[in-house]
Amino acid sequence: MTDFVVAGGGLAGLVAARQLAREGADVTLFERESTVGGRVRSEQADGFTFDRGFQVLFTAYPAVRAELDLGALSLRRFRPGAILARPGKRSTLADPLGDPRALTASLFNREVTLRDKLRVLQLRRELSRTPHAALFDRDDASIAESLRDRGFSEAFVRNFAEPFYGGITLDRSLSTSRVVFEYTFKVLAAGDIAVPADGMGAIPAQIAASARDAGVQVETGTAVERVEADGDGVVVELPGESIETDDAVVATDPAMAAELTGADIPTASRSCVTQYFSLPPTQQLGTDGRLLLNTADARPNQIAPMSAVAPEYAPEHTQLLSATFLGGQDDDDAALASAVREALASWYPEHSFANLKLLRTDRIEFAQVAQPPGFTDDRPSVDAPDGAVYLAGDYTEWSSIQGAMVSGRRAARHFRTTPRHSPCSACRTLHVLTSDSVRRRRAVSFILWGRRHPDMEIKSRHHLRSDAIDEIRETLAAQLGVELDADSFEKVELVDSEWDVVLVDGEPLVLYVEGETPEETQPFLTVKGANAYPPERHVVTVDAGAIEFVSNGADVMRPGIIEAGTEIEAGDLVVINEESHGKFLAIGRAQVDGDEMVGEEGRVVSSLHHVGDDLYELSI
Known part of the structure; x- marks a missing residue:
């Protein structure tokens, strides 16, 4: 009996497997088509x-x-922006920050107003400071x-x-949710x-190859006909045989997933028609690789100049x-x-486009x-x-390659947090404490796993001078993009603790974190402070499977991270939040740069302070 069956070889199923x-785990993936990829x-x-x-x-x-080795895909990139076309007129509109060469053309483009262009820049600035997970928490429209x-x-x-x-x-x-637009x-x-030089199909092919290397048995041309929970296991019906498995992930399209599992799954969808054409090279459209x-x-x-972007797409x-x-579309192909x-x-x-040939x-x-x-x-x-039985598919997140991949990883991790499963070796790795982190916690009397919260004794307490308050505000604004709107700032020194805490309007929202030298000691938000004043920068987001461990003070490992701010450098203080609701769980110190945090293995953030520890429970 195999440990796991995955039904569906699209991106979600491949990532999960x-x-x-x-x-x-011993995993077998079944895909009804002759090749993997799903819609890709x-x-x-x-x-x-x-x-x-x-x-x-x-x-x-x-x-x-x-999830991908982007370098190995030999990506061919579209130029930023687009060409706005109407009868007798074409004009370029692009983000000048992404394509400085298009600055003049975009600035003088009259299809949109100057005020619109300024609002685009304002929106760019706003969203660059907003964590991806926080986009899902706003009022929708x-x-x-x-x-x-x-x-x-x-x-x-x-x-x-x-x-x-x-x-x-x-x-x-544009009746779609603003979440999709903002993301x-x-x-x-x-x-x-x-696009990859070999086509979008190179994406699932790459994941499938690495899945096979990890031990996944990929069976194409085999349709799963039924998936049914049976006691502590699952029965999977295939053409002519049944398989018993411990667990199953159904990673098909929504309609098939609903049919296989009986779960209540929305199946409304959107459709499109795409046609491909050849055109002689003498008729250059001057798109410069833009839509x-x-x-x-x-x-x-829209029309996309595919071979102008990726010459490998055409002879x-x-x-x-x-x-x-x-x-x-009701019209036939010729129309x-x-x-x-x-x-x-x-x-x-x-x-003349008389020689535009439909392929x-x-x-x-x-x-x-x-x-x-x-x-x-x-x-x-x-x-x-x-x-x-678990679900994977972009319909459990949002319809995109991003949503499909996140859903696959979420399904793979979900079974670890259910009562019937004990943590696997990867989970145990996630919550093993390093000697360095243990020493830091001992210094402030943290008992992580016993959840003991002895009273923290106050050594001194005094109101801060205006220059010290200004330093806190300026530092947090520069590092985290937050503005503390408060009237009272009191510094509290604690007995036998490396922490000094600042009460902001009576709440412990700021702490001083010691550096290697006194000059490097700096103010930072506590967990309560981060939830009261959500940071825009130096944020590391973890998935649902990591919440329990991070909340217990575990150091953060690469497999649990969904995203990390690219501005983060090794040694920086960071705030850890969870993807589902954007709540902040811990404060830690980055061990690597932000663009190196997402991956398969390794400790990347050392935990310093977390929900439920002594500092979090501090009441003055």
Whole structure:
């Protein structure tokens, strides 16, 4: 009997299977198609590479950086921004911070107002300081409502947001949740839009190869027909046989997952049609590797110069374009191709497109999960099915490569925190205390696992002078991006403790952390302080599986980290929060830079102070 069965070889299933195998489980993955990938697939024919629909990779997705070897994918990057196209007119609009060469063209672009451009910069600054997890905790609204509430003009909404974010969400009405807009805006400001040189199918192929290396048995061409909890185990029905397993992860599309498990899973979706065309190299469109957005109508919504971005997508002396229509289309392939030719001819009256050749049409009924405002409240939990059956799929998070990968890792980790499972070796590694961290905790009388909280004796207490208060405010603003709005600051020295605490309006919200020299001793927020004044920087976010251990004072290991601020340097103080609700759990010291924290193994943050310890329980 195998330990684990994973049904579905998309990104979520592959990530879950690989993670389980790396933790020592015996895992078999079944995929009904002949190759893995789910919705992320590519095919090669006649020297062309065709992704299944227009698909791209956002390189700044935290899970992408954690789960993939981006260097090995030989990424080919789109230029930032887009070309806004309408009959007889084309203009470039880009983020000048991401593409300084486009500054002049973007500044003088009249499709959006100068005030819109300034608001984009303001939004960029705001979201760069907002942890990804915190985006899910705000009051929700549609993208259209959110943009108008932020003061963006109707021209900006119509000429840029509708075709660009409509293309991302497959919803040109912008009725999708603002969470999707804000999350994608944040990662686009921090990274690139790219495709692997060998096509998007190279992404699941890479994960599948490393999953096999970890010991996963991958069975393609085998459909799972039923998954049913049976006592302490699970029965998995395959064509012609049944398999008994300890646990199972169902990582199929929502409709199939609902059918296999009987769980209440939302199945509403969005569809699209993507066509691929060849064009002689003599007819250069001058996109410089940018998307062409249709500002006039949605036929098509956008055209992507695939071979201009990734020359490997087409044979030499040929161009490959993709054109995407949003939603299901009643017109036949030829009629849609005619609409593409007409759009291109109106945008480029200097060219003839009679020799634009249709190569392929993909009609994708289930391209994305529908994500209206409030969709996060309806997401099924990982353990929604009965018994030892777990769900993985972007519908449990949000519809994206990021959501799929996070859901796979969450499903793999969830079984460790259920009562029927004792911690595996990887879990034990997560909460083993290092000698350095034990010494630090002894210095302040922390007893981590016994949860003893002896009274902390006060040595002295006095109000701070204005210059000391200014130093605290300035330091926390610079390091964490927080502004302390308070009237009273009292410093409390504790007997036999390396901590000095500052009461902010009577609450222990700030502590002084000793450095190697007195000059390096600095103020920082306590856990209570972080929850009262949520930091925007120096934040490390952990997944649900790590909460128990971090809350008990464990040092933080790479496998538990979802994301970490890129501004973090080794030796910096950091704040640890959890991904589900954005609550802060601990204060620690970074052992590596932030961009090295997400990964497979190793201790990266030493815990200094956590919820439930003596300092947290301090009452004065």
